[in-house]
Amino acid sequence: MVSLRYPFLFSQSPKPPINGRPNVHSRSFSASAVACSVAAAGAAYAISQNPANPFLQNALNFLVSNFCNYSSPSWGSLSLAPDPSPITDPRTGVSFPSVLGDSRRLLGIGLRKKSVLGLKKIDVYAFGVYADDGDIKKVLGEKYGNISVSELKEKNKELFDDLMESDICMTVRLQIVYGRLSIRSVRSAFEESVGTRLQKFGGADNKELLQRFTSQFKDEYKIPRGSIIDLSREQGNVIRTTIDGNVVGSIQSKLLCRSILDLYIGDDPFDRQAKEDIRQNLASLVQK
Numbered sequence: 001m002v003s004l005r006y007p008f009l010f011s012q013s014p015k016p017p018i019n020g021r022p023n024v025h026s027r028s029f030s031a032s033a034v035a036c037s038v039a040a041a042g043a044a045y046a047i048s049q050n051p052a053n054p055f056l057q058n059a060l061n062f063l064v065s066n067f068c069n070y071s072s073p074s075w076g077s078l079s080l081a082p083d084p085s086p087i088t089d090p091r092t093g094v095s096f097p098s099v100l101g102d103s104r105r106l107l108g109i110g111l112r113k114k115s116v117l118g119l120k121k122i123d124v125y126a127f128g129v130y131a132d133d134g135d136i137k138k139v140l141g142e143k144y145g146n147i148s149v150s151e152l153k154e155k156n157k158e159l160f161d162d163l164m165e166s167d168i169c170m171t172v173r174l175q176i177v178y179g180r181l182s183i184r185s186v187r188s189a190f191e192e193s194v195g196t197r198l199q200k201f202g203g204a205d206n207k208e209l210l211q212r213f214t215s216q217f218k219d220e221y222k223i224p225r226g227s228i229i230d231l232s233r234e235q236g237n238v239i240r241t242t243i244d245g246n247v248v249g250s251i252q253s254k255l256l257c258r259s260i261l262d263l264y265i266g267d268d269p270f271d272r273q274a275k276e277d278i279r280q281n282l283a284s285l286v287q288k
């Protein structure tokens with residue numbers, strides 16, 4: 001099955017036709033036009049089935065701009081580069097880079113909603129989940145690389161558990177969309193969400209760990225709309241927290257890493273569709 005999620009690019013300079021008759025390259029060019037139309041139609045169909053999925057939309061844009069440029073088609077020399085354009089969440093307009101650092105690939109984006117005082121749910125932040133490409137292939141590729149797509153789908157829970165339990169470098173990027181967020185509400189939201197996960201995976205006795213984590217969000221920090229909080233799992237199960245690119249703390253704890261990731265890719269994630277997108281993109285990286 002062709003995956004449109006991370007389309008790869010084959011590039012080669014076109015050769016002009018000889019004596020006005022199509023040569024091999026122009027034949028492959030015509031073939032490329034047909035292939036492009038078929039692929040674009042397929043992508044358009046996929047989008048019509050899931051119009052809110054920005055990954056599909058992005059894949060179609062990528063396909064059209066890279067493969068369907070008939071005036072200067074590019075074919076041939078293999079350059080295995082993922083689509084570098086950012087992915088925009090259609091619900092909030094927030095964009096996420098496709099790659100963070102050198103090798104953390106965006107696997108999916110989602111939206112965290114929260115009800116305030118039992119009232120209507122508000123959009124608090126959009127999030128993107130990234131994982132290191134090389135780590136995924138090394139750690140998960142060995143176990144899941146050679147099984148069929150349907151078998152992999154059945155092993156969905158195991159795959160996510162392995163991802164969360166492993167030492168694969170990952171980042172969850174939160175981009176604040178709610179305009180009136182206080183740092184105190186950030187602390188208490190983490191207390192509640194991470195706190196319940198720490199209890200679930202580690203038992204009741206993790207108050208000190210939770211306090212160490214939440215105290216990173218100091219009163220003097222401001223979190224206006226557009227602020228970016230990165231929660232990164234670095235090698236050795238270290239969670240490094242940054243706010244707008246500034247490191248506010250690092251804590252070494254496998255339990256804390258697992259508890260934070262569980263909010264986004266665990267059994268009861270904040271955004272189920274995001275988890276499904278992540279599953280599909282993860283599967284295509286694992287099986288490459």
Ligand SMILES: CCCCCCCCCCCC(=O)O
Nearest residue numbers: 112114124185186189190193
């Ligand atoms: C008014 C709602 C306040 C919610 C603030 C959430 C800010 C970040 C918290 C991250 C963890 C979580 O989503 O629970």
